[in-house]
Amino acid sequence: MTEYVVRFLVGGVMVSAFSMLGDVLRPKSFAGLFGAAPSVALATLGIAIYRHGATYAATQTFSMMAGAVALVVSSVVVCHLLMRARMRALPATLLSTVLWLIMAFGLWALAGGRA
Template sequence: MSEYVIRFLVGGAVVSAFSMLGDVLKPKSFAGLFGAAPSVALATLGIAIHQHGAVYAGAQSHSMMVGAIALVVYSILVCQLLMRAGMRALPATIVSIVVWLGAAFGLWAIAGGQA
């Protein structure tokens, strides 16, 4: 079975599970939040464990956590620039992408380049 077929099946099953969880929780907007990124991450980590072992998947999971923290920094900055500074969307996102890259690579360097 191809890796893509396995990723499709595992990802679809996990998306369905997270969507059911999100449907039970309030507010209903959690359904979309729980449906996408966690399912793709879990499918990717499952395949990485199967193909490369737990150590490799652990390194990938650290990278995912660093990326998530950097995304939070990016999201907060975009919101602040749009709402408080009154910037337009394109300049706010361009400035924030630079900050996101700095946060991601900075956290990666702090982690010793092992994230």
């Protein structure tokens, strides 16, 4: 239970800090980008370091980076499918999700991922 309270508090502080940073930057659409993912990731990594040590947190960090790279690629693909191939949103999203899964797990396995 304490872990959830800490995650909630650290995440809330980080969301506020990144939102303030995003508010200062241009364009204003960066506020939402900086408000969500980095704050949750940092709160999770802080707890991982505290509970499991730096090696475990490093593995978590690599997993987050692999997922982010896969997300960028799948986002670009879905944009191309929607704009250039004129696909409907649902099939384009489903294809992109399959691509994301293949890329994320592929990058994880390529780096010697372990469960």
